[in-house]
Amino acid sequence: MKYIIKSPRVGTVGEVYEPQVWVNIGALLSGGFIEPADKENTDKPNTDKPKKAKVNKDKE
């Protein structure tokens, strides 16, 4: 799994973090030092247009 560096204490921010076997990844994630690389895709803004409201024909 790939991770992105979020804190300069771990390395250059924005670069891919390649964990060594001895690193406690869970602690780095929960401390906000790194984040999963695939998280960037889920953070993209939703560009779908909002659905139109249904017109109640009975009232017309």
Place this chain on the structure above:
Amino acid sequence: MATSTYLSNPVVTVNSIDLTDQCTAATFTHRFDQLESTAFGDTDRKYVKGLGNHEITLSLYMSYASSETYATLSTLVGTTTTVRVQPAAPPDSATNPGFILTGAFLAELPVINASMGELSTIDVTFVGGAYSVDTSA
């Protein structure tokens, strides 16, 4: 003269997080349990090497800000990680070895150590794990 003066060069990383700018003291002890092997016929006590029982104690300024001391250590309490201390900035060499404790256990973290008008500091101790020395760049 065999002296070492530490000014600002040592490098301290905990779980690959660089805490150098929060650290004011580091004591890395390479130690083994001593097992007594004295037997009948001996006139002096004798010992043999037992299991490795290494330890690192770090003195750190406490900071609760993002990516600082508390954020680094709070998630490591009760777990194992790796701590690395090097006398001076890289590269590693025979005269600038990186001392590494892999799989060291952090049993406790003082979350508050506050005194009026003083910077908050804490001492944390990592115990156990495998000791190694990195001398290659």
